[in-house]
Amino acid sequence: MTSEPRVRPQRVRHGKRPDRVSVPPSDLPFAPTLGSTAVRTPSTPAWVRAYLVRLVACDVVVGVIAAVLASILRFGQEVRWQYLVVSFLIPPMWLLALGLSNAYERRYLGVTVEEYRAVTRAVIGVLAVLAVAAFALNVLLARLYVLILLPVLLVGGLLVRFVMRRWLTARRLQGDLMQRTVVVGRADAVASLVRSIKAEPTQGLLPVAVCASSLDGDWNTAPAIEGVSVAGRPRDAVAVADRMGAEIVAVASHPDLAGKALRRLAWALEERGIDLIVSPGLLDVAGPRLSIRPSSNLSLLHIERPAAGPRSVVLKQVMDRTLAALLVLALSPLLLVTALAIKLTDNGPVFFMQKRVGIRGEVFEIFKFRTMVVDAEAHLAALQARNDGNGVLFKMQNDPRVTKVGAILRRYSIDELPQLFNVINGDMSLVGPRPPLPAEVEQYEPDALRRLHVRPGMTGLWQVSGRSDLSWEESLRLDLRYVDNWSPIGDLRILLRTFQAVVRGSGAY
Structure with a gap:
C-alpha cells in the first residue's frame, strides 16, 4: 500500500504569499483542477422549480382556507380585529413553518415520507408560535379557533403532498421528470x-x-x-x-x-x-432502523434491531384481533352469500382447511373458502409439469380444478376472508409473510427460515407487489424485508395498498 505524498508547507516571508502548490491529478482523483473555470455552476432543474412553485401556491391556499374557516366557524360574521390580524398572518407563518421543517427540501420531493413528517412538525411549530405569542402578549386565544385551524392545516398539508406526489409518480412512470x-x-x-x-x-x-x-x-x-x-x-x-x-x-x-x-x-x-x-x-434495511452515530473523526451507521420487542408484539396482536373482529362483522353478509354460492353449485364443503406452518414452526389449520373441486389434491401430481409458480410454490393459470365460483373468489381474494378467524384465534396476523406449507418449509434454505420469526399474514408485501407473478427469490426478499422492518404503522400502509391490489387483481390465479 502506497502512502499519500506529503506536501511541505511553505513559509510566508516578507508579507509575500507562497506560490500555489501543484498537486498531480493522480493523487486527488476527484478534486477539481485548481483555478479551473470549467466547473459547472450549481443550478436547480426547471421541473423542480416548477414543482416547488405549485407546492408553495397550494400551501398558501391551505393557509388561507384554514384561517378563513377557523374565523367563520368560531365567530361567524362578527370576527374580532385581533383574529383578523392573526388570520392574515397564518399563511406566511404556515409557509415559514413548512420551510423550517424541510417540507420543501429537494431531496425529499416525491421520494420519502419525510414530506409528511415535515407537515406534522410544521403544525406543531405553528401551535408553539401561537401559544408563545398569546402568552407574551397576554392574549387569550379562542380554543375553538385553534382546534379548527390546526387540523385544517394538517389535513390540507398532507392532502397537497399526497396529490402532488401522485402526479409526480404518474409522470415518472412515463419516464418524465427524472x-x-x-x-x-x-x-x-x-x-x-x-x-x-x-x-x-x-x-x-x-x-x-x-x-x-x-x-x-x-x-x-x-x-x-x-x-x-x-x-x-x-x-x-x-x-x-x-x-x-x-x-x-x-x-x-x-x-x-x-x-x-x-x-x-x-x-x-x-x-x-x-x-x-x-x-x-445493506439489503432491505428500512430507513427508520438506520441512524448516524457521529464521533470525532468518523460517522458510524447504527442499525436498530427489528421492532420485535414485547410491547410491539402485544400491540400488533391487539390491533390484528380487533380489526379482524370488526371486519368479520362488517363482511358477514358477503361471507354468508359466498358460503351459499359454494354450497349450491356443487354441494361440496364450504371451507377448505389445510395445514400451514406459523410462527416458530408451529403447525395450524388455515381456513379458506373452497375454490376447487372436492378431489383437487388427487389431481395435483398430474399437473406438476404445468406448474406456473416460482419453483417452490405450485401455481397454475387456468387451473382446471378451479370451479366457476372459485375463479371469481380468487380474482378478488374473497376466498382468503375466512382467515380472519385464524387471525382472531392468534394463528395468523393481518399482515405478514405468506403462510407456507410444511412441504415448502422442508425446502427452505437457512435464510428463508427467518420468515418463521413472525406470524404469517393474510396479506403482506408479497400481496401488494404482484402475488403469484413474483419469483421465489422476489417473494423471499419481500418477506424477509417485512420480518426485519415491520411496524404497526407499516402494517396499516400495507393494508391500504392491499385494497388497491385486490381491486386490480394483478397476479391472482
Whole structure:
C-alpha cells in the first residue's frame, strides 16, 4: 500500500504569499483542477422549480382556507380585529413553518415520507408560535379557533403532498421528470444498483452512465452494464457527471470508494451542485432502523434491531384481533352469500382447511373458502409439469380444478376472508409473510427460515407487489424485508395498498 505524498508547507516571508502548490491529478482523483473555470455552476432543474412553485401556491391556499374557516366557524360574521390580524398572518407563518421543517427540501420531493413528517412538525411549530405569542402578549386565544385551524392545516398539508406526489409518480412512470444519474463502483455492485434503480422508477433516478472498476477489459471496450453505457472508471466520475449533465452521482458499495476518496468526490460534486447518494450495501434495511452515530473523526451507521420487542408484539396482536373482529362483522353478509354460492353449485364443503406452518414452526389449520373441486389434491401430481409458480410454490393459470365460483373468489381474494378467524384465534396476523406449507418449509434454505420469526399474514408485501407473478427469490426478499422492518404503522400502509391490489387483481390465479 502506497502512502499519500506529503506536501511541505511553505513559509510566508516578507508579507509575500507562497506560490500555489501543484498537486498531480493522480493523487486527488476527484478534486477539481485548481483555478479551473470549467466547473459547472450549481443550478436547480426547471421541473423542480416548477414543482416547488405549485407546492408553495397550494400551501398558501391551505393557509388561507384554514384561517378563513377557523374565523367563520368560531365567530361567524362578527370576527374580532385581533383574529383578523392573526388570520392574515397564518399563511406566511404556515409557509415559514413548512420551510423550517424541510417540507420543501429537494431531496425529499416525491421520494420519502419525510414530506409528511415535515407537515406534522410544521403544525406543531405553528401551535408553539401561537401559544408563545398569546402568552407574551397576554392574549387569550379562542380554543375553538385553534382546534379548527390546526387540523385544517394538517389535513390540507398532507392532502397537497399526497396529490402532488401522485402526479409526480404518474409522470415518472412515463419516464418524465427524472434525475440524470451516474452510477459509480465495482461492476457487480453497479449492476445490482442499476437494476434496483430501474425497478423503482418512482424514485426519479435515470441511470445515464456508469463508472465501473473490476471490468473484464479496458472501460472503453467494455459492454454496457444493465443497458447503461460504461463511460469511465470510478476516478472519472466527476468528469462523466459534467459531460452527461448529471444531477446525481450514486456510489455503489465499494471498499475503494470510501474514506478520503469518497470525501473528495463529495467536495467536487458540491461545487457543481450535484447530489451524492451512497448505497451502503445493506439489503432491505428500512430507513427508520438506520441512524448516524457521529464521533470525532468518523460517522458510524447504527442499525436498530427489528421492532420485535414485547410491547410491539402485544400491540400488533391487539390491533390484528380487533380489526379482524370488526371486519368479520362488517363482511358477514358477503361471507354468508359466498358460503351459499359454494354450497349450491356443487354441494361440496364450504371451507377448505389445510395445514400451514406459523410462527416458530408451529403447525395450524388455515381456513379458506373452497375454490376447487372436492378431489383437487388427487389431481395435483398430474399437473406438476404445468406448474406456473416460482419453483417452490405450485401455481397454475387456468387451473382446471378451479370451479366457476372459485375463479371469481380468487380474482378478488374473497376466498382468503375466512382467515380472519385464524387471525382472531392468534394463528395468523393481518399482515405478514405468506403462510407456507410444511412441504415448502422442508425446502427452505437457512435464510428463508427467518420468515418463521413472525406470524404469517393474510396479506403482506408479497400481496401488494404482484402475488403469484413474483419469483421465489422476489417473494423471499419481500418477506424477509417485512420480518426485519415491520411496524404497526407499516402494517396499516400495507393494508391500504392491499385494497388497491385486490381491486386490480394483478397476479391472482
